[in-house]
Amino acid sequence: QVQLVESGGGLVQAGNSLRLSCVASGRTFSSYGMAWFRQAPGKEREFVAAIHRSGGIRDYAHFVQGRFIIFRDIAKNTLYLQMNSLKPEDTAVYYCAATYGSNSRVQNEYVYWGQGTQVTVST
Numbered sequence: 001q002v003q004l005v006e007s008g009g010g011l012v013q014a015g016n017s018l019r020l021s022c023v024a025s026g027r028t029f030s031s032y033g034m035a036w037f038r039q040a041p042g043k044e045r046e047f048v049a050a051i052h053r054s055g056g057i058r059d060y061a062h063f064v065q066g067r068f069i070i071f072r073d074i075a076k077n078t079l080y081l082q083m084n085s086l087k088p089e090d091t092a093v094y095y096c097a098a099t100y101g102s103n104s105r106v107q108n109e110y111v112y113w114g115q116g117t118q119v120t121v122s123t
Contacts, residue, residue: 009117
């Protein structure tokens with residue numbers, strides 16, 4: 001069993017940066033592939049970024065490639081999403097998730113989810 005708690009969301013102007021955090025409790029953090037998903041108002045939840053349980057493989061959705069960075073601190077059991085050059089279309093609730101598999105873009109493969117943190121990007 002893993003509990004995930006996100007934080008770091010907020011209101012930011014376009015072009016600025018935010019760093020989201022996801023603290024995991026329970027089993028060893030490095031046993032899981034981890035990811036960030038997001039859901040904008042009126043839209044389905046979508047994949048943002050994932051990191052392999054080894055930490056050696058990262059995958060990004062095309063719309064955040066080059067702007068967002070996913071990384072983790074094993075010692076702190078924390079997953080991060082560094083979001084740079086934010087755009088209004090990045091406005092969404094951001095969720096972290098954990099899978100027993102490696103890294104995946106498929107939501108159904110993730111068994112543990114956080115409660116989400118709101119990110120709002122103004123023009």
